[in-house]
Amino acid sequence: MTTPRPEVSPGDSAAVPPPGCPAHGMSPEGVRRLYGAEAEANPRGLYEQLRQQYGAVAPVMLQGDHPAWLVLGHRENLEVMRTPSLYSRDSRRWTQFEQGRVAADSPLHPMLGWQPLCVFADGDEHARLRGAVTDSLGQFNRQGVRRYVTRYTKQLVDGFAATGQADLIRDYAEQLPMLVMTQLLGMPEENGPRLVEATLDLMKGTETALASNEVVTQTLRNLVKRKSERPGRDLASRLIGHGSNLTEEEVVEHLRLILVAANETTVNLIANTLRLLLTDRRFRASLSGGQMTLPDALEQVLWDAPPLSVIPGRWATGDTVLAGHQIKSGDMLLLGLAAGNVDPAIRPDLSDPVHGNRAHLSFSSGPHECPGQDIGRAIADTGIDTLLTLLPGLELAISPAELETQAAWLSERVYSLPVRFSTKPSSGAGHSGALAGSPKSQPLPATAPVPVPVAEPASVSTERLPWWRRLLVRR
Numbered sequence: 276m277t278t279p280r281p282e283v284s285p286g287d288s289a290a291v292p293p294p295g296c297p298a299h300g301m302s303p304e305g306v307r308r309l310y311g312a313e314a315e316a317n318p319r320g321l322y323e324q325l326r327q328q329y330g331a332v333a334p335v336m337l338q339g340d341h342p343a344w345l346v347l348g349h350r351e352n353l354e355v356m357r358t359p360s361l362y363s364r365d366s367r368r369w370t371q372f373e374q375g376r377v378a379a380d381s382p383l384h385p386m387l388g389w390q391p392l393c394v395f396a397d398g399d400e401h402a403r404l405r406g407a408v409t410d411s412l413g414q415f416n417r418q419g420v421r422r423y424v425t426r427y428t429k430q431l432v433d434g435f436a437a438t439g440q441a442d443l444i445r446d447y448a449e450q451l452p453m454l455v456m457t458q459l460l461g462m463p464e465e466n467g468p469r470l471v472e473a474t475l476d477l478m479k480g481t482e483t484a485l486a487s488n489e490v491v492t493q494t495l496r497n498l499v500k501r502k503s504e505r506p507g508r509d510l511a512s513r514l515i516g517h518g519s520n521l522t523e524e525e526v527v528e529h530l531r532l533i534l535v536a537a538n539e540t541t542v543n544l545i546a547n548t549l550r551l552l553l554t555d556r557r558f559r560a561s562l563s564g565g566q567m568t569l570p571d572a573l574e575q576v577l578w579d580a581p582p583l584s585v586i587p588g589r590w591a592t593g594d595t596v597l598a599g600h601q602i603k604s605g606d607m608l609l610l611g612l613a614a615g616n617v618d619p620a621i622r623p624d625l626s627d628p629v630h631g632n633r634a635h636l637s638f639s640s641g642p643h644e645c646p647g648q649d650i651g652r653a654i655a656d657t658g659i660d661t662l663l664t665l666l667p668g669l670e671l672a673i674s675p676a677e678l679e680t681q682a683a684w685l686s687e688r689v690y691s692l693p694v695r696f697s698t699k700p701s702s703g704a705g706h707s708g709a710l711a712g713s714p715k716s717q718p719l720p721a722t723a724p725v726p727v728p729v730a731e732p733a734s735v736s737t738e739r740l741p742w743w744r745r746l747l748v749r750r
Contacts, residue, residue: 308336309345309585309609315682318584322347322614331598331618335609337684339381341371343588343607344600349618349636351598352610355589357641359397362589362608364643366395369590370605385477385488386685387587391525392532394643401642403519408529409646411513415459417653424657427454432665436698440672443549443662443692449475451658452541456534459650461509462498470494474538495530499523537647540582543688544655547580548572550689552659554675569656571630578622578629581637582651583686584613612636613687668697 307321308314314321322345325333331348346352355362366389371377377384389395393404431450435441453471457464469490476487498511503523506512510533514526521529551572552559558575561567589608596602615636617625629635638645645651663669671678672693681690 306334306336306342308340309684310336310338314684318682318687319613319617322611326614329600332600332608338383339378341377341383343609344597344602345585345609345611345614346597347611347614347618348598349615349621352612352615352636353640354597355608355610356636356639356643359642361592361595363397363592364395364401364589365389365397366588366590366607368592368605369588369607370603371607373605380485382481382484385484390528391522392528394532404521404525404529405642405646407514407517407519407521408533411510411517412533412647412650414513415510415650417649420455420459420650420653421657423455423458424451424654425661427451428658428661429665430454432662436665439698440693440695443694444546444689445691447658447662448542448545448549448692451545452538452654453534455654456537459510460498460530460534461502461507461511462494466494470534471538474535475542477535491531491535492527495527495534498530499526533647536645537651539686540645541651541654543580543582543686544573544576544651545658546688546692547582548576548655548659549662549692550678551576551580552663553669553671553692553694554678567630569660570652573652573655574631574633574635575629577637578616578632578635579625580688581612581616581635582688583637584611584682585685586610586612586639587685610636610639612639666694666696669694670696 307325309318309321325335325345326347329347331346331351333345333347335343335345337343346355366372366387369387372389377387391404393401393408396404428447428451431447431454435446441447449471450467453474454464454467457467457470473487473490477484477491481487499515502509502511503515506516511526511530514521514529552562558567558572562569562572587607587609589610591602591604591606591608593604594602597608602608612635616622621634622629638648672695678692679690680687
């Protein structure tokens, strides 16, 4: 029997009581925190406990005991994502901000503090800012992106290949996306390692998150200043010169958004996919035997272990009801992507494969759907494909039971993947037969050249492939 769902409002002026008093008008046991050792030890278990107690929407606490609603249902997440008239992206609406309850040094500020960004805008202003981002990202040739991925994958593997062992998280997954993104943004290569540490720390919401945010922001300010004087064929220059006439601050903040979001999500996608390939023999056998493509593997991971578990947030524009709960104007809602992807209402049997099904929530939906998802898929797909080619005999160096996960309120992924492999040189052919050679660094072309056709197995439906592979098949 389902526990009755109390009607509570985390946005109520009395929702954040003095220490020791009930929160949300309920007993302390009734409101769970999305931070701290207990929540981070088993976030998926926490989501299911909340689902059992409250249903598709549950009251929770964030760092500093700030109240919010966590949306757990797949349908309810889509409702919030696709109804900006009821659920705004403007964080200035949050009751906690309006009433001055969020401390100046709160780790929530880098992610929730309002900025001149498309993700914090609605309506015409959102269309103006997002148009600049989508147009600028759309000018990149994905084949050029793949060349960068192949180059940096080989560079990273060269750093540890002779030892016959590595940690694929520390030595590879946490490094590759940032190296590629610095090239797309037009940065010097030496910025990569420093930005890797800063962006990873920023997304964890640690005590040093504000300092890490400043490192990233100042690096981008310097970049925008250089590109304003000497533009190139890169994302920074394209945003600066876009017809939407972005201010310098808007350019810096959108570059920060792209850099941080792309890095975090792609690191997690690579890490979680590699974990699946190394721990599930049947899954890897299906990939090696051709019964499943690597894009299929990525989509399965996007369902079962999305790069972001939670997206903050949406703010209610007025009093409303969601899944039987009274949501008050100014309440914050967190999009529970991981929870929504395993909602029993749409996936009663989680063992059923979802190959080729892109109805997951991992890249959001509605007007704020991730505009760079195809670039993220291309980095992960090409990077893993090349890695498996370069490291023959790749296998986990410890038992799967010994693997540890690293969880924060926004994401969850495997902490370390120690592996061993043969030190013999590889044949040079890609794992899927589509990659070869080691391209030198070169500017990305402004428009895509006619691609060379690449044969795909006749049994693979083109609808199950990323757009760039479907293009190759059609050509």
